[in-house]
Amino acid sequence: MQKITPFLWFDDQAEEAARFYTSIFKNSKINAISHYGESGPRPAGMVMTVSFQLEGQEFTALNGGPEFKFNPAISLYVDCKTQAEVDFLWEKLCEGGRPDQCGWLTDRYGISWQIVPTTLTELLQDRDAEKAGRVMQAMLKMTKIDIAELQRIYAG
Template sequence: MTALSTCLWFATEAEAAARHYCAAIPGSAIGEVIRRPSGVPGTEDEVMMVTFTLAGAPVLAFNAAPPPGFTNGVSLVVSCDGQEELDRVWSALLEGGEAQACGWLKDRFGVAWQVVPEALPRLMQAGDAAQRGRVMAALMRMVKIDAAALEAAFHAD
């Protein structure tokens, strides 16, 4: 069976990042913490890889120096069921990081995230061009996304 997963490359923070993400995102769990065996470059017995799931999706965090760094060119998207969940996930991921625009943030490890309500893709696939345009105009004024404001923009006359 063919499978797809995400690999995040850190210098030394793989385990801390994995634990932080699993605490922030519902339905997530640490799998294995794999330590560097002897004979492999790096300090023996330090964390080399961490396997975990984020909302059921498999992820590998890997420690190796120097990491190439993260950019907004690739981001992780968390789709939240309601505003309360979105607010909680946003706050947890943002801790020590930097808020950006339109539901984007950079976490304290430099990873780019999009934290979106389930309403956003639903509204962008529904209605007519004017409704979708109002949703996008509302979104462009937001940092953290307000699902009720998106719904109001969609239904405005």
């Protein structure tokens, strides 16, 4: 068991969100679902928590009520090996959500994601500050990250 587990507070979409996420990511599954009992604070029988895994990372989703909303101050970072993986995750997670800048998007539940190719990180860490700077400027103008375009700009 991992020591730290992200705990996501939803109004009443915890199970729906967990099923959505596990349908997108490989090596993912629902581990357990618990329900509220007679003592509340939500209606008896309503899903209370959903324990699930995405790519081996444990998460818990809670149907806690409408009091709190997600915001971009916390995001889920996904390291992608290929443009195909970036494209797939971007398309799926944007369904019902919205694209943001620099590889960020907000999904239909309000959770912020960073869909980032490994290549971007490598290019930004290049010892040649001029090349890394060109990549940074290009990335800042992108919504979904385009690996081929970054490599073209890097090459000069």
